[in-house]
Amino acid sequence: MSKHLRGVKPKIAADQEPLIKVPRQPSYFSTYAVAEWKRVLPVLVARQVICTADMAQVETYCCMAGLVRQIETERQLAGGVVDVKLFGVQNRAAQTARQLAATLGLDPVSRVRMKGLELLPGDGDTSPNPLDI
DSSP, X not given: OOGGGTTOOOOOOOOSSOOXXXXXXXXTXXXXXXXXXXXXXXXXXXXXXXXXXXXXXXXXXXXHHHHHHHHHHHHHHTTSOOOHHHHHHHHHHHHHHHHHHHHHTOSHHHXXXXXXXXXXXXXXXXXXXXXXX
């Protein structure tokens, strides 16, 4: 069996024409999507793995991550009641965000693939929670 048929993904490398500065977020973003944009874009630009052509993926990722947060906030404000329809929307948005995060190198496995390093147990970050808005 050839190497190409085994599902071996290529190593992620710096883009040939990476963005050098964080672009402004789209005007239609929700508060939660803006917070995600400001959290992940500086990281992606610093890694030099994102170019103008990738911005649609980043935009969709931020919208989906923002939607997950928005639905959860609304659920908590409603006394924790689970709306079955909203739960389905939240679940699909979370799945889409997770898939896009992996594509963009925002999850632990794809970051390891980018650096070519191994995950070390107990290498936790002790900084404040970056998800708190």
